[in-house]
Amino acid sequence: MFKTSLIALACATALVTPALAQTYETEHGAVTLEPFVEGLEFPWGLVFLPDESMLVTERPGNLRHVTADGEISEPIAGVPEVVYEGQGGLLDVALDPEFETNRYVYLSFAEAGQEEGTNSTAVARGVLSEDMTELTDVEVIFSQQPKLPSTLHFGSRLTFDNDGYLFITTGERSDAEFRVQAQDLDSHLGKMIRILPDGTVPEDNPFVDTEGALPEIWSYGHRNMQGADLHPETGQLWVAEHGPRGGDELNKVVEGGNFGWPLLTEGTEYTGDPINPPEELPEDLIPAERTWVPSPAPSGLLFYTGEMFPEWQGDAFFGALAGTDVIRVDLDGEEVLGDEFLFGDEFPHRIRDVVQGPDDAIYLVTDAEAGEILRLSAE
Numbered sequence: 001m002f003k004t005s006l007i008a009l010a011c012a013t014a015l016v017t018p019a020l021a022q023t024y025e026t027e028h029g030a031v032t033l034e035p036f037v038e039g040l041e042f043p044w045g046l047v048f049l050p051d052e053s054m055l056v057t058e059r060p061g062n063l064r065h066v067t068a069d070g071e072i073s074e075p076i077a078g079v080p081e082v083v084y085e086g087q088g089g090l091l092d093v094a095l096d097p098e099f100e101t102n103r104y105v106y107l108s109f110a111e112a113g114q115e116e117g118t119n120s121t122a123v124a125r126g127v128l129s130e131d132m133t134e135l136t137d138v139e140v141i142f143s144q145q146p147k148l149p150s151t152l153h154f155g156s157r158l159t160f161d162n163d164g165y166l167f168i169t170t171g172e173r174s175d176a177e178f179r180v181q182a183q184d185l186d187s188h189l190g191k192m193i194r195i196l197p198d199g200t201v202p203e204d205n206p207f208v209d210t211e212g213a214l215p216e217i218w219s220y221g222h223r224n225m226q227g228a229d230l231h232p233e234t235g236q237l238w239v240a241e242h243g244p245r246g247g248d249e250l251n252k253v254v255e256g257g258n259f260g261w262p263l264l265t266e267g268t269e270y271t272g273d274p275i276n277p278p279e280e281l282p283e284d285l286i287p288a289e290r291t292w293v294p295s296p297a298p299s300g301l302l303f304y305t306g307e308m309f310p311e312w313q314g315d316a317f318f319g320a321l322a323g324t325d326v327i328r329v330d331l332d333g334e335e336v337l338g339d340e341f342l343f344g345d346e347f348p349h350r351i352r353d354v355v356q357g358p359d360d361a362i363y364l365v366t367d368a369e370a371g372e373i374l375r376l377s378a379e
Contacts, residue, residue: 020034020035021033021034022034024342024343024344026328026340026342027340028309028311028312029311029378030378031309031342031376031377031378032376032377032378032379033343033364033374033375033376034374034375034377035372035373035374035375036070036363036372036373036374036375037056037066037070037072037372037373038370038372039072039370040056040058040064040072040370040371040372040373041058041059041060041062041369041370041371042058042059042060042089042367042368042369042371043056043057043058043059043352043353043365043366043367043371043372043373044057044058044059044089044090044091044092044352044353044365044367045057045091045092045093045094045108045158045352045353045365046093046353046355046363046365046373047093047094047095047355048355048357048358049095049099050099050100051068052068052357052358052359053065053066053067053068053132054066054373055076055093055095055105055128056093056365056373057090057091057092057093057107058089058090058371059084059088059089059090059091060082060084060089060090061079061081061082061084061089061090061109062075062076062079062090063075063076063079063090063093063107063135064076065132065133066373073132073133074133076128076132076133076134076135077133077134077135078126078134078135078136078138079107079135079138080107080109080111080122080124080138080140081112082109082110082111083109083110083111083112083119083151084110085110085119085151086150086151086152087110087151087152087153087154088109088110088119088151088154089109089110090107090109091107091108091109091110091121091154091156092107092108092156092157092158093105093106093107093108093158094106094158094159094160094166096125096160096197097160097164097197102127103127103128103129103130104125104126104127104128104197105125105126105127105128105135106123106124106125106141106158106166106197107123107124107125107126108121108122108123108154108156108157108158108168109121109122109123109124109156110122110151110154111140111143111144111147112147113147113148114147115147117149118146118147118148118149119147119148119149119150119151120143120144120145120146120147120148120154120173120188121144121154121155121156121168121170121171121188122140122142122143122144123140123141123142123158123166123168123199124138124139124140124141125138125139125141125197126138126139139199140199141195141197141198141199142168142193142195142199142216144170144188144189144193145187145188145214146187146188146189148173148175148178150173150174150175150178152171152173152174152175153171153172153173153174153223153224153242154170154171154224155168155169155170155171155222155224155225155226156168156169156170156171156226157169157225157226157227157228157239157300157301158228159228159229159230159237160197161230161235161237162230162235164196164197165194165195165196165202166194166195166196166197167192167193167194167218167228167237167253168192168193168194168195169192169193169222169225169226169228169239170188170189170190170191170192170193170222170225171189171190171222171223171224171225172189172190172222172223172224172261172262173189174224179223179261179262180262182220182221182222182223182261182262183220183221183258183261183262183263184220185207185210185212185213185214185217185220186212186213186214187214188214188216188217190220190221190222190223190261191214191216191217191218191219191220191222192217192218192219192220192222192225192237192239192253193216193217193218194216194217194218195216201215201216205217205218206218206255206256207256218253218255218256219253219254219255219256219257219258219259219286220257220258220259221257221258221259221260221261221263221285221286222239222241222251222259222261223241223242223243223244223261223262223265224241224242225239225240225241225242225251226240226241226242226298226299226300227239227240227241227298227299227300227301227318227319227354228240228301229301229302229303229316230303231252231303231334232303232305232314233314233333233334234334236252236253236334237252237253238250238251238252238253238289238301238303238316239251239253239301240298240299240300240301240318241259241288241298242295242297242298243265243266243267243291243292243295244265244267244268244269244270244275244295245267245268245269245270245272245294245295246266246267246268246292246293246294246295247265247266247267247268247291247292247293247295248267248291248292248293248295248296248297248298249288249289249290249291249292250288250289250290250291250298250316250318250329250336251286251288251289252286252289252334254286257284257286258282258284258285258286259285259286259288260281260285260286262275263277263278263281263282263285264277264281264285266291266293267293267295289334289336290329290336290339294322295322295323296320296321296322296323296325296327296341297320297321297322297323298318298319298320298321298327299318299319299320299321299351299352299353299367300317300318300319300351300352300353300354300355300365301316301317301318301354302316302317302318302354302355302356302362303315303316303317304316304317304356304362305356306356306360306361307360308359308360308361308377308378309360309362309378312328314331314332314333315328315329315330315331316328316329316331317329317354317362318354319350319351319352319353319354319364319365320341320350320351321350321351321352321367322350323341324347324348324349324350324351325341325342325343325344325347325351326341326342326343326351326354326364326376327339327340327341327342328340328342349364349366349367349368349372349374350366350367350368351364351365351366351367352365352366352367353365357375361375361376361377362375362376362377363375363376364376
């Protein structure tokens with residue numbers, strides 16, 4: 001039933017018990033969901049290493065190494081200091097495309113500003129030691145501006161494209177007085193960022209030659225993107241994005257595109273009041289590929305490419321924080337055909353991240369003080 005190279009009762013902090021496995025019926029047959037790791041504190045991001053072990057971030061500020069048989073390390077040294085308040089903390093983790101030769105690891109996090117109480121999204125990179133215990137040569141390669149007194153909407157997903165450019169999702173910090181900057185090219189709020197691995201700006205970014213614009217910006221008019229992945233056939237970057245009350249979106253991110261927030265949305269204010277569009281809208285707003293009302297609150301994004309679930313190849317998956325589920329988006333190429341909520345109303349977990357494993361199973365990160373990594377399989 002289990003692949004022993006991936007699942008074992010290795011220590012008290014890792015627990016996999018067959019009796020805890022649950023079976024769910026999906027549109028394409030039965031699947032099994034079982035605990036892979038327990039004992040994590042508000043885990044947020046997960047990435048597999050070449051040896052099939054993983055790195056996992058914990059929002060309070062710890063980076064952990066988890067072995068292929070589920071043993072959790074002590075915190076890895078050298079992680080930048082984070083602002084652990086509200087939605088902030090240590091957030092996503094990614095490997096350099098040349099990790100096997102340079103061992104660079106990238107971390108997104110809430111970074112304190114110089115003025116007391118201010119913060120924003122930042123990205124640092126460092127070299128992971130061979131024994132997985134320390135990051136060295138750590139440097140911040142991106143720091144979102146401006147720094148603001150908010151603990152909400154950090155975005156923070158990290159994705160490398162097939163050409164080696166690093167994309168960083170940012171949030172617009174939520175408050176009405178700040179969110180309007182999602183439309184301003186002199187602010188990093190509510191933007192997709194595109195940089196080189198060392199933090200420098202590519203010469204072909206769309207606003208490099210625009211007076212007053214920040215050159216790192218790739219697209220704008222976003223609210224809070226917490227999922228990002230590349231389409232496996234086209235290499236196109238897609239994101240899962242939080243709307244307000246209703247209006248969550250799946251977006252295909254295009255160079256220089258304006259995705260409309262806060263000018264236009266299918267959602268409402270959290271009070272229930274409408275968000276009224278201005279009398280004149282820009283003509284070039286990019287529509288979402290799909291929207292959800294009510295909001296499932298999407299986090300993580302995966303285009304599945306494995307053999308374990310052949311009927312799901314090419315489909316997108318994201319976790320639901322409000323809907324406590326995993327949502328499969330049925331795709332034919334890049335055309336959205338529909339969606340499926342896999343687990344139903346009784347599913348107890350807020351899912352923060354969704355990652356395909358080297359065994360082609362799908363691994364789910366739960367957002368909880370007693371956080372887990374769950375393994376979804378067809379076995």
